[in-house]
Amino acid sequence: MIDEGSRIHYKSKYKSIMTKKRIILHLVTALFLLLGFSIHAQNEVLLKTDENGKITEGSVENLIQEIRQGARIRVGWQLGRKVDGQYDLEHWADAGFISILKGHVFAQLEAIYQQSPKRDIPQINLVPSQSKWSAVIGTNGVLMSRMIIPDLNLIEDPILFERMSKQAEIKQKKAPTIWAKASN
Numbered sequence: 001m002i003d004e005g006s007r008i009h010y011k012s013k014y015k016s017i018m019t020k021k022r023i024i025l026h027l028v029t030a031l032f033l034l035l036g037f038s039i040h041a042q043n044e045v046l047l048k049t050d051e052n053g054k055i056t057e058g059s060v061e062n063l064i065q066e067i068r069q070g071a072r073i074r075v076g077w078q079l080g081r082k083v084d085g086q087y088d089l090e091h092w093a094d095a096g097f098i099s100i101l102k103g104h105v106f107a108q109l110e111a112i113y114q115q116s117p118k119r120d121i122p123q124i125n126l127v128p129s130q131s132k133w134s135a136v137i138g139t140n141g142v143l144m145s146r147m148i149i150p151d152l153n154l155i156e157d158p159i160l161f162e163r164m165s166k167q168a169e170i171k172q173k174k175a176p177t178i179w180a181k182a183s184n
Contacts, residue, residue: 043074044181051174053104053141060139063105063179067098075107076178077137080117087176089117094182105179106138111148131167143175 046066047058067073073095080089095107111132116125135145147167155161 043183045178046181047139047179049139049141049177051141051176053139058179060103060105063139064100066181067100067105072182073098073107074180074182075137076180077143077175079173079175088119095179104139106136109135109137114147137175137177139177139179141174141177143173144170145173146170
């Protein structure tokens with residue numbers, strides 16, 4: 001049986017442990033809140049354009065200034081079907097090779113393996129192929145893209161060669177863009 005003195009000692013020790021746990025919980029919560037705000041602040045949107053290159057938010061001048069100061073830039077663009085005035089597909093990538101020409105910014109995107117959206121699931125699937133997609137996108141709302149098809153010149157079947165050659169042609173689309181300063 002536990003005597004009254006031991007009971008008080010254990011209660012006191014229990015309160016001390018619970019107080020320390022509460023302090024730790026509050027510190028962890030504060031850290032998560034600070035990190036959350038910090039992460040949000042680091043992905044600052046600098047510019048948004050519609051599919052015609054018309055600025056809807058921010059300025060190209062500010063984007064250019066951030067680029068010239070060495071900021072890492074990410075670019076997003078919207079494609080697909082419009083549902084309630086919004087595009088149903090949005091892509092984001094690091095703006096790898098950046099060019100500034102006559103007041104516009106153009107980013108060459110790193111080639112990625114071909115993928116295919118399945119809107120009804122929703123799911124993005126990789127296409128079982130060595131083909132890659134590459135693009136240049138600009139603040140003017142123009143997306144120039146092409147498929148990179150390895151060993152295209154080795155395809156002997158004329159129908160398949162023609163179909164694959166068509167995929168490798170440079171295509172132009174208009175797309176709304178979002179340009180953001182990313183965390184370094």
